[in-house]
Amino acid sequence: MKIAFLKKYLTNQLGLIGLGILIFFVVTAVFAPYIAPYDPDQRYKSTDHPNSAHLLGTNHVGQDILSELIYGTRVSLFITLFASFVSAFIGTSLGVIAGYFGRTDFFIMRIVDLFLTIPRLPLIIIIAAFMRPSVWNLVFVFALFEWSITARIIRSEVLTLKNRPYVDATRMFGAGDFYILGRHILPNVVPLVVVQLVLVSRYIILAESGLSFIGLGDPTAKSWGMILHDAFEYPTIFISDAWMWWMLPAGMCIVLTILSLTFIGYALEELVNPRLKLLT
């Protein structure tokens, strides 16, 4: 028993660490204009080494890298969170409709299967390449393709929920579909939706950084991946010491965000489904 408690404490620790990192980045994103020392578009002496004026130096066109990084937090997190909220919303709605109202089930699930089988990231890349690169377009393509897993998971949960005895009892008392949905079904799928939200965010930030890295990001609102794109395009990035202040910070921000979402995801998943305990 003691060991079990210890392990539970440990995993909750992970969840706490993850939440801490995420809150740090969210605060940075929200207060970016107050934290950043410069306007990220302002140009100074180009490819400057770190100095007292520019703590992380400047990039190839003379923009302050620290300010870029702080504003980049905004762009990366905005795309990630907005797109995952939209896809969670679409996925949950379709999952609930398919699971609860049997008539639409077959039709919706065939579409879900289709979206699950299609190679999504290559498709996202090619669609993004044909659209003008902008933050909104990225949000759009990610939201369009990442809802299908959520829909499937929510549907199977709704299928088991709607046949529970207490739901039958409520129905027997004359409750309508919308009452049952709002009172018994939706509150019970919320924990699963939250887990999905975290997992999808984790995937989207990884994919977004990749898309920006190959040059499909918004050049007017640089995300972390875009900073890495600039750094990678700089001819002497690996030879000189520039990688230390240009490449490493942006990359580590992405890694830390993904790690924090992973931790939060595991902690949540364990709460929702204790059988999935990671460190048993």
Place this chain on the structure above:
Amino acid sequence: MHMNIITKVVSYVLIIFIILSLNFFLPRMMPAGPLSDSGITSSNESVLEEYINYMVNLVHGELGWSTSRNAPVWDVLKESLKWTVLLVGTSTAIYVIAGILTGAVSAWKKGKKSDAGLLVLLISLASFPPFFLGMLFIVFLAWRLDIFPRFGAQTLFIDYSTPFGVVLDILHHLILPAATLTLTSIGVIYLLTRNSMLNVLGEDYILAARAKGLSEWYIMRKHALKNALLPIITMVALVAGFVITGTIFVETVFAYPGVGVLVYEAVQAHDYPLLQGAFLIIALAILAVNFIADMVYVHLDPRVREE
């Protein structure tokens, strides 16, 4: 059994058809589209005729003209394909074997230090975008320590004294890109094997095998791993899809001359026919892997067959 296979085949055919159609309509749907410089000449054919022509050309391997390479797209792709196959093949073999082994070890040593260590290490590695891990490898292993080549798949302008030298050189160039792909994708297989093993190890027949006095190693090999492997097959296909997509980023970072780096080049040069060709190859490869996994799964698991 046959019903199941037929529905699968039909859905895959449908998806391939959708992808081919998307590839046709995408350039035509975009408002200020790149049609003008995409090599698709406007003609007075109707869209339907163009569409039929496109499909017929595809069957003949006609994918258009690459504007940046100034060559037929198919020729460019053909040159690159072997490198991507080598890279993806090697990485897949390594992450499947290593993932299953580490997962099994972790489950076996559940709760011990080696389990916790593997867990933390592999989950942390899974948090690295492939291109960033690759860039770190280049900085430290290729430039600072200088023990690996910095780019490409072969040393340029070199005369090999023996054929063995060629193989060695290619392998030398392969190590870092393959390591990047393997390390960033091993986590999924590892976690799944670990979970699956933990479930199986709790079964009664394992207890029975222990009671019979069989050795731990024998139980592991013959009773546990065999049954734990089933759910892993589907996941291998999923991760293979992830790895095939990942080559886009990894090949870019290492300037490895495969299909993936073509995506990067095409995006930089606005070479849309090349981009579409590379997309088609990548998408079809992922679908093929998934399809094979589905079929293998049906073959292996009698429960799916009887459904």
